[in-house]
Amino acid sequence: MSMNNQHYLVITALGSDRLGILETFTKLSKQCGGNILESKLSTMGEECAILFHLSGTWNAIAKLEAALPSLAELHRFAIHCKRTLPKNAANALPYQVQVFAKDRPGILNELATFFSRQGILVDKMETETYLAKNNTTMSNIILAINIPAKLHIATIRERFMEYCEDRNLDAMLEPSK
Structure with missing residues (x-):
């Protein structure tokens, strides 16, 4: 469950580094109605690792989850995702x-x-x-x-x-x- 009717998703993606791959992932988030809260991208050798923490309505997060397998296949990326909660502000x-x-x-x-x-x-x-x-x-x-x-x-x-x-x-x- 989430606060303020927001749901949260973490996505990790690993594949060959090439022009436009960041645009592809951010476009999908935008089209599905997801908001990127945090992200990281790093190139190691010829591979690219991307990490996103997104928020959105239940519907937006479900759309993202449903779209990821075809995106992974199309771009030959290994993609994993997991529902999460916002980070708890620790003392x-x-x-x-x-x-x-x-x-x-x-x-x-x-x-x-x-x-x-x-x-x-x-x-x-x-x-x-x-x-x-x-x-x-x-x-x-x-x-x-x-x-x-x-x-x-x-x-x-x-x-x-x-x-x-x-x-x-x-x-x-x-x-x-």
């Missing part, structure tokens, strides 16, 4: 984490484990590797986290900085603006 403080380090397997998993054990939700994540001038492969990791208001920020910051120091990670933890 949490938004912070951003940025980590630079020599790339190695498991670095992202270790960060995810650290925040999970602190009871901190990772809301967004972006990672990339790049070759530094000295031919060392580096990782750049950016996380948007929500620190529960009940937690002591200075304690979390101290734990995180000790964690990073022990693993030779250059990191920042600061409030989101």
